[in-house]
Amino acid sequence: MSNVTVTRATLAAATVVLLTFGFGVTNADERGQASMVDYTKMSPDELAEYLIFETNSFKLDQPVQEGGVAGDRLKQDDIQKLCTPLRGNPVDSDTAAKVIKIARESIKYPEGGIKLGDWKIGRELAWSGFGYRVGHKSDDHGEASNGPGGNCYNCHQLATDRTGGTLGPALTGYGKTRGSSEAMLKYAYEVIYNPHAYFACTNMPRIGASGLLTTEQISHIMAYLFDPESPVNK
Amino acid sequence: MLHRTPYALALILVMGGAYAVDDYAGMAPEEILQALIDETGSNYLNQSPQNQQMMPDNPAYWVAEEGEELFKTPRGPEKVSLKGCDFGKGPGVVEGAYVEMPRYFEDTGKVMDLESRLVHCMTTLQGFPADDVAVTKRHGSDSDMMKLQTYIAMKSNGMKWNPPMGHPMEKAMRDAGEVMFYRRSGPMDFSCQTCHGKTGQRIRASVLPNINEPEEWTKAISWPAERAGQQNVRSTQHRLRGCLWQMRHPGIVAGSDASIALISFWTDAARGQPAILPDLKR
Numbered sequence: 001m002s003n004v005t006v007t008r009a010t011l012a013a014a015t016v017v018l019l020t021f022g023f024g025v026t027n028a029d030e031r032g033q034a035s036m037v038d039y040t041k042m043s044p045d046e047l048a049e050y051l052i053f054e055t056n057s058f059k060l061d062q063p064v065q066e067g068g069v070a071g072d073r074l075k076q077d078d079i080q081k082l083c084t085p086l087r088g089n090p091v092d093s094d095t096a097a098k099v100i101k102i103a104r105e106s107i108k109y110p111e112g113g114i115k116l117g118d119w120k121i122g123r124e125l126a127w128s129g130f131g132y133r134v135g136h137k138s139d140d141h142g143e144a145s146n147g148p149g150g151n152c153y154n155c156h157q158l159a160t161d162r163t164g165g166t167l168g169p170a171l172t173g174y175g176k177t178r179g180s181s182e183a184m185l186k187y188a189y190e191v192i193y194n195p196h197a198y199f200a201c202t203n204m205p206r207i208g209a210s211g212l213l214t215t216e217q218i219s220h221i222m223a224y225l226f227d228p229e230s231p232v233n234k
Numbered sequence: 235m236l237h238r239t240p241y242a243l244a245l246i247l248v249m250g251g252a253y254a255v256d257d258y259a260g261m262a263p264e265e266i267l268q269a270l271i272d273e274t275g276s277n278y279l280n281q282s283p284q285n286q287q288m289m290p291d292n293p294a295y296w297v298a299e300e301g302e303e304l305f306k307t308p309r310g311p312e313k314v315s316l317k318g319c320d321f322g323k324g325p326g327v328v329e330g331a332y333v334e335m336p337r338y339f340e341d342t343g344k345v346m347d348l349e350s351r352l353v354h355c356m357t358t359l360q361g362f363p364a365d366d367v368a369v370t371k372r373h374g375s376d377s378d379m380m381k382l383q384t385y386i387a388m389k390s391n392g393m394k395w396n397p398p399m400g401h402p403m404e405k406a407m408r409d410a411g412e413v414m415f416y417r418r419s420g421p422m423d424f425s426c427q428t429c430h431g432k433t434g435q436r437i438r439a440s441v442l443p444n445i446n447e448p449e450e451w452t453k454a455i456s457w458p459a460e461r462a463g464q465q466n467v468r469s470t471q472h473r474l475r476g477c478l479w480q481m482r483h484p485g486i487v488a489g490s491d492a493s494i495a496l497i498s499f500w501t502d503a504a505r506g507q508p509a510i511l512p513d514l515k516r
Contacts, residue, residue: 039410040402047406048413048495057492059485066421070484073420080418087416088431132421135485136475151422154437166436167429205422212421 064134065141065148066211078102083201096200103196108208110215114189116180117216122224123231125217126152127162132212150213150221155204158224159231168204175226176233188225192218258392258508263456264289266392266510270449277434278450281441285462285514294384294460294467294512297375301385304378310360310368319355321348321386322398332390333509336498338401345407347497349471350489352382372488375467384458384467384512391511395452395504404498407491411499414492415445424481426496430454440516445503452507455500459513467512470497 039047051057052074060071076084082099083091091099124146131148133139141148156171157164164170178184190197193208207213213221224230255261255269264286271280280286305316305328321331322339336347342354353369356362362369371377399405415426426445429437433444443454457470471488474496478486486493 039406042406042410044406044409044413047410048417051410051492051495052414055491057487057490058483059487062484073482073484076417076419080423083423084416084418084425088427129480132482133479134482135479137479163439165438166434167442203423203428205424210421210423 059135062134062138065132065139070134079196079201079206086201088203091201099196099200100198103194103200103206103209106194106206106209107190107197108193108215109189110219114182114185114222115219116185116223116226117219117221119220119223119227119230119232121146122220122222123159125150125213125221126158126224129154146220147214147217148212150207150217151205152221159234161231171225172232174232175228175230180226185222185226188222189218192221261392261508262290263292263391263510263513266508267453267513270453270507274447274449276447276450278441278443278447279453282516285516288462289514292460292512292514293375293465294388294458294514297381297458297467298384298388298512301381301383304381305385310356310362312359312361314360316352316355316360316382318359319351321351328386328389330390330393332387332511333393333395334397336404336407336494336501337398338403343403344491345401345403345494345498347470347489347494348383348386349379349469350494352379352386353489372469373466373472375465380458380467380469383469387458387509387511390509392508394506394508395455395501397498397501397505399502407495408498408502411495411497414496415499420482422482424483426477426481428481445500448504448507451500452504453510453513455504456510456513458511459515461515463516 037050039050042050053060053071058070058074060069060074062070064070064073079099079102082095082102086095126149128144128146128149129151130144131139131141131151139148152158152171153162153164155165155167156169157166158171158174160172174188187198191199191204194206195202195204196206205212208215208218224232227233255273258266258269261269267279267286267289270276308315317326319325320339320341321328322334322337323329323331332348335351336345338345339351339354344350346354349372356369357364364370368378372379374380397404397408399408418425418428429435429442430445433447433450435442435444443450445451445454455470457473458467460466461468471493474493475486475488478484
């Protein structure tokens with residue numbers, strides 16, 4: 001056969017093989033026998049879960065700062081599962097009701113009540129974007145004297161001496177405009193602890209409920225928001 | 235003569251006004267960027283006049299020059315150049331190849347991006363062992379990988395993103411990437427959409443691109459690009475790695491199917507808009 005005929009024959013044979021077995025990747029089971037996983041036969045949701053957990057695409061076994069391994073982070077919890085289908089669109093009342101209920105039940109208050117800490121520490125925590133990052137470079141929380149940061153400035157404008165983001169509302173003059181009544185402090189604490197209690201499916205992380213900051217760290221950030229001496233209120 | 239004046243005037247008024255450019259061939263990357271800014275007034279696109287001014291002197295051009303040399307040089311144990319490498323438009327064809335990736339490749343049975351295709355050709359054609367530094371070093375302007383990627387990508391400058399979707403695998407990967415894009419997870423409940431779903435939002439001082447605005451998204455995905463603050467040309471996989479790191483998601487393996495699915499989706503989202511290659515970013 002000529003080169004062209006050989007090539008065409010090979011191509012035909014390959015096509016037959018591929019059409020027979022489908023398109024995907026080969027997995028070996030315990031007996032070492034290959035089985036084909038056909039990506040094209042899965043729904044997009046199924047394939048996404050498969051790619052995340054079954055294809056060694058992510059470094060799932062890397063230890064993470066909160067304990068456990070990185071793969072744990074990719075498992076969705078109840079609020080994440082409820083909010084994902086929205087794709088950022090406004091939440092419907094059914095979903096909101098479910099999310100708010102879960103969020104309210106998650107809230108734990110500090111022992112001794114809600115108190116304001118040191119706004120100077122809060123200022124550093126609000127600015128710091130350090131903490132919980134893994135992958136090619138893991139954040140060592142032992143290196144941060146005040147612990148991992150709150151990342152607040154990523155999304156919020158706070159004091160005017162630093163540039164904050166606009167993913168969330170501006171918090172400039174927060175305490176000055178609202179005062180620091182017991183009710184106000186409770187509200188702010190709850191928003192920080194689990195913002196879904198008020199804003200179902202918000203983009204804001206669950207600073208307390210997800211264990212990102214301790215109640216002590218939250219008290220410093222609250223001082224940064226409420227203390228009349230804080231740059232936020234100057 | 236007098237009766238022709240209104241027509242001339244109308245013509246001048248039409249030409250002088252802002253109108254969408256249809257064909258970006260022959261335009262330099264900064265000119266393409268300017269055309270998109272003129273068309274949209276996007277705060278994301280015009281957030282750094284300083285970076286735009288530097289584009290004619292983009293260090294990425296030097297990196298691309300070295301990449302062209304590497305491409306044409308016989309290398310590896312097999313001592314062949316990459317002219318035998320098929321990026322989807324035939325062996326050695328780099329013109330317009332990058333904007334048609336990721337795509338399905340018959341010979342591997344996989345959807346592949348430029349980086350994984352280069353790894354494939356360097357190991358199978360040129361015979362580099364998989365653990366050879368030429369193959370494994372993916373980051374840094376001094377790496378073979380970045381030189382080659384920058385060169386090949388530059389050959390798609392001004393061309394419209396057009397990743398094929400005709401093969402069932404291409405569609406499957408793209409659709410899975412879409413699910414992953416919107417999937418909220420991790421200790422901060424982030425999905426890609428958290429940052430990239432609305433126009434004009436800022437993270438600190440940086441304006442974020444909106445995936446739903448193709449004119450913004452085309453710049454967002456125009457990698458390789460010089461990262462001015464990092465003084466290195468960075469790849470698409472590097473950008474993805476950086477996003478996931480800040481999202482507090484686990485590290486992703488470059489060239490893995492999950493990475494290709496995401497890149498597939500995000501390239502499809504820029505379909506029809508001109509690639510800006512090489513780009514220059516903060």
